[in-house]
Amino acid sequence: MIFRKVCVLGLGYIGLPTACTFATHGVNVIGVDVNPQIVSTLQNGGLHIAEPGLRNLVETAFLSKNLQINHEPEKADAFIIAVPTPFLENKHADLRFVKSAAEAIVPLLQPENLVVLESTSPPRTTIDVVAPILDKSGLKSGSDFMLAYSPERVLPGQILHELIHNARVIGGIDLKSAEAGQDLYSIFVEGEIVITDSTTAEMVKLMENTQRDVNIALANEFARLADKFGVDVWEAIEIANRHPRVNILKPGPGVGGHCIGVDPWFLVESAPEVATLIRSAREVNDNQPDYVVTIIQRCLGISDSESFGGIQIAILGLTYKPDVDDIRQSPAIRIGQLLSDRNAVIKAFDPYITEKDLPGIHLMDTWQSAVQTSKLVVLLVAHSSLLAIDPFEMFSQTDSRIMVDSVNGWDTDDWKKAGIEIIKLGAQMR
Numbered sequence: 001m002i003f004r005k006v007c008v009l010g011l012g013y014i015g016l017p018t019a020c021t022f023a024t025h026g027v028n029v030i031g032v033d034v035n036p037q038i039v040s041t042l043q044n045g046g047l048h049i050a051e052p053g054l055r056n057l058v059e060t061a062f063l064s065k066n067l068q069i070n071h072e073p074e075k076a077d078a079f080i081i082a083v084p085t086p087f088l089e090n091k092h093a094d095l096r097f098v099k100s101a102a103e104a105i106v107p108l109l110q111p112e113n114l115v116v117l118e119s120t121s122p123p124r125t126t127i128d129v130v131a132p133i134l135d136k137s138g139l140k141s142g143s144d145f146m147l148a149y150s151p152e153r154v155l156p157g158q159i160l161h162e163l164i165h166n167a168r169v170i171g172g173i174d175l176k177s178a179e180a181g182q183d184l185y186s187i188f189v190e191g192e193i194v195i196t197d198s199t200t201a202e203m204v205k206l207m208e209n210t211q212r213d214v215n216i217a218l219a220n221e222f223a224r225l226a227d228k229f230g231v232d233v234w235e236a237i238e239i240a241n242r243h244p245r246v247n248i249l250k251p252g253p254g255v256g257g258h259c260i261g262v263d264p265w266f267l268v269e270s271a272p273e274v275a276t277l278i279r280s281a282r283e284v285n286d287n288q289p290d291y292v293v294t295i296i297q298r299c300l301g302i303s304d305s306e307s308f309g310g311i312q313i314a315i316l317g318l319t320y321k322p323d324v325d326d327i328r329q330s331p332a333i334r335i336g337q338l339l340s341d342r343n344a345v346i347k348a349f350d351p352y353i354t355e356k357d358l359p360g361i362h363l364m365d366t367w368q369s370a371v372q373t374s375k376l377v378v379l380l381v382a383h384s385s386l387l388a389i390d391p392f393e394m395f396s397q398t399d400s401r402i403m404v405d406s407v408n409g410w411d412t413d414d415w416k417k418a419g420i421e422i423i424k425l426g427a428q429m430r
C-alpha cells in the first residue's frame with residue numbers, strides 16, 4: 001500500500017519523533033495535539049520535550065515542508081494514535097485519551113484507510129475498545145478499513161536511533177491490516193518488522209516492560225537480603241552475571257518513568273487472580289523509596305516514624321533515571337518527599353532540572369550549595385556528572401562525613417581516602 005498522507009494524534013515523546021520521521025522520509029504529515037500550548041510551541045519553532053537530537057529532527061521535518069502541526073486531525077491515508085495511557089488511582093489503565101483520539105478519527109475515516117494504535121494498552125483494547133468506536137463511522141473495521149496495534153519500544157534518551165533501528169511488531173485485527181501496517185512502517189524502520197495479531201502485539205509490549213520490572217524487583221530484593229547477610233550485592237551480582245545464562249539487573253532507589261512502573265498494572269488489571277508475581281514485583285519496587293529512607297534514618301540514628309526534627313539532607317539527582325530530564329514517577333522525588341514529610345529539610349540538586357516547583361524539596365543551583373550545610377548527602381541518580389564529583393572537593397564543601405549511595409555510583413575506597421564513609425544500598429553491613 002502507498003501512504004501519501006499520515007495523521008499522527010498525540011505529539012509527545014513518541015508521536016512527535018514518529019511524525020517528524022515520516023515527514024523526513026517524504027510523507028505528508030499532520031501532527032495533532034489537543035493541548036493548545038504544545039501546538040503553539042511547535043508552530044512557533046519551540047519544543048516542549050527534551051530528547052537528544054529531537055530539535056534537529058523537528059527543524060528538518062519543517063524544512064522538508066512535509067510537516068504541519070494542528071489541533072484538529074484531517075483526512076489522511078493512515079492515522080496513528082500515540083496518546084498517553086496513564087493509570088487511574090485504582091491502577092487501572094485510563095483509556096480516555098485513546099477513546100477520544102479514536103472518536104476524533106470517526107468523521108474523517110474513508111474506505112481503505114489504516115488506523116494504528118501505538119499507545120500501551122491492556123490486552124484486547126484494539127479489538128474491544130478502538131474497533132467499536134471507529135465502526136461508528138458506518139465503515140467496518142477489517143473489511144472497509146484496516147486496524148492494527150504497533151507498540152513503541154524506544155528507550156528515552158535514545159528514541160531517535162531506536163525508532164528506526166529497533167525491531168517493530170505490528171499486530172493487525174486481520175492479516176490485511178497487519179500487512180498494511182508493515183507497508184506503513186517500512187517507510188522508515190530499518191529493523192526487522194514482525195507481523196502478528198493485535199492482541200499478541202499488545203501482550204508483547206506489556207510482557208517486555210513487565211519482565212524488566214520483575215527483574216528489577218528481584219535485584220532490589222537481593223539488595224535487601226545482602227544488607228541482612230553482610231554481603232555486597234553489587235559484587236555478588238557482578239560475579240553471578242558471569243554465569244552464561246544469568247543477567248541480574250541493578251538494584252536502586254526504585255522504578256520510575258511512565259512505562260515500567262505503569263504497564264505491569266495493565267496485566268494485573270486484566271487478570272488479577274493470575275498476575276500475582278507481577279503484582280508482588282510492583283509492590284517491591286514501589287516500596288523501594290521507603291527502604292532507602294530506612295537506610296538514611298539509620299545513618300542519622302533516627303528510629304522508624306520518628307521525626308527528622310529539621311535535619312538538613314542533600315539529595316543529588318531527581319530524575320527517574322540517569323542522564324535524562326524526565327521526573328515522571330521519579331523515586332528520587334518520592335524519597336525527598338517522604339523525608340520532608342518527616343520534617344527533614346531537603347536541599348536537592350539535579351544537573352537536568354533547573355526550574356521546578358517540587359513540594360517539600362528546595363532545588364539548588366549547584367551540588368555544592370545543596371551539600372554545604374547538610375548533615376547527610378544522598379546520591380539518588382547516577383547522572384554522569386554526579387558520578388564524576390571529586391571526593392576531596394566534596395570533603396571540603398560539607399561537614400557530612402557519611403554519605404548514602406543508592407546507585408553504586410561512588411567507589412567506597414576512593415571516597416574513604418578522602419575521609420568520607422559511603423553507605424551503599426545493598427552493601428551496608430561491610
Ligand code: SAJ
Binds near residue numbers: 249250251253320
Ligand atoms: N532501573 C533499575 N535497575 C535497572 C534498570 C532500570 O532500577 O537495572 C530503573 C531506572 O532507574 C528507572 C526505571 O527502572 O527508574 C525504568 O528505566 P528503564 O531504563 O528500565 O526503562 P524506561 O522506562 O526508560 O523505558 C522502558 C524500556 N523498556 C524496556 O527496556 C523493556 C523502553 O524500551 C520502552 O520503550 C519504554 O519503557 C516504554 O515506553 O514502554
